[in-house]
Amino acid sequence: MVEFNDIHKRFDNNDVLTGINLSIQKGRTTAILGPNGSGKTTLIKILLGMNHANKGEIFVDESNIKNNWSYRKYIDYLPQIANFPGNIKVKEIIAMIKDLRSQPTRDEELIEYFELTPYLNIKLSHLSGGYKQKVNLVLSLMFNSPFIILDEPTSGLDPVSLIKLKDLLKKEQANGKTILITSHIMSFVEEISDHISFILDGKVYFDGSIEELKSTTEETNFEYAIANLLKNHHA
Numbered sequence: 001m002v003e004f005n006d007i008h009k010r011f012d013n014n015d016v017l018t019g020i021n022l023s024i025q026k027g028r029t030t031a032i033l034g035p036n037g038s039g040k041t042t043l044i045k046i047l048l049g050m051n052h053a054n055k056g057e058i059f060v061d062e063s064n065i066k067n068n069w070s071y072r073k074y075i076d077y078l079p080q081i082a083n084f085p086g087n088i089k090v091k092e093i094i095a096m097i098k099d100l101r102s103q104p105t106r107d108e109e110l111i112e113y114f115e116l117t118p119y120l121n122i123k124l125s126h127l128s129g130g131y132k133q134k135v136n137l138v139l140s141l142m143f144n145s146p147f148i149i150l151d152e153p154t155s156g157l158d159p160v161s162l163i164k165l166k167d168l169l170k171k172e173q174a175n176g177k178t179i180l181i182t183s184h185i186m187s188f189v190e191e192i193s194d195h196i197s198f199i200l201d202g203k204v205y206f207d208g209s210i211e212e213l214k215s216t217t218e219e220t221n222f223e224y225a226i227a228n229l230l231k232n233h234h235a
């Protein structure tokens with residue numbers, strides 16, 4: 001569904017991505033993992049046209065995205081840090097984002113699901129981090145698009161909300177959606193991902209299933225398997 005071909009990205013003297021080759025398969029949940037600063041968010045932003053690659057090409061459904069951004073209509077995106085003006089109320093930001101796309105939305109269902117009804121008249125600046133994240137999840141997922149990209153969706157969520165998010169994503173998977181996530185919470189990644197792409201030193205260092213990762217690293221525990229990738233790399 002998405003093919004990254006030899007993607008390079010440099011910020012000033014910082015070579016962040018130095019030849020990323022990666023396939024995101026339709027109907028699968030792919031986790032892009034890697035240490036802090038390895039370029040996960042940068043790669044997502046390049047796919048969305050928010051950053052420009054210095055080299056390389058991206059194909060979505062076999063069509064080069066260069067000068068053809070129509071595929072973005074079919075993506076729900078949760079940014080790692082969503083900054084909206086703090087003096088706007090929850091219900092107002094939801095209405096504003098709804099107005100941007102004239103499409104049917106499922107905001108009411110999601111507001112109820114994340115128990116946000118009592119907070120609709122609260123200003124964003126008055127919300128806790130976890131509630132802000134729940135509002136961001138409603139904003140990102142309300143268009144019910146077939147391709148979901150979530151950059152650190154677990155950020156600030158308490159255990160009950162985390163379980164709710166996992167259940168919601170499992171339902172989306174069952175409905176055939178394609179999901180791309182980044183997260184540093186390995187239990188979350190292990191539970192919902194079909195495929196792991198691990199970025200290190202600007203390249204894809206491991207690409208395969210969780211089972212393949214465990215057998216490659218000879219670790220039965222997923223978190224240790226990821227740590228093993230890093231340890232062996234630096235050995």
Ligand SMILES: Nc1ncnc2c1ncn2[C@@H]1O[C@H](COP(=O)(O)OP(=O)(O)OP(=O)(O)O)[C@@H](O)[C@H]1O
Nearest residue numbers: 011014016034035036037038039040041042043080
């Ligand atoms: N707009 C920018 N200008 C300059 N440098 C940038 C910019 N955006 C990202 N970077 C740098 O690119 C590198 C990769 O950043 P990125 O946010 O993609 O990493 P990440 O893997 O998502 O990290 P984390 O796990 O900490 O969220 C970092 O060194 C970061 O400082």
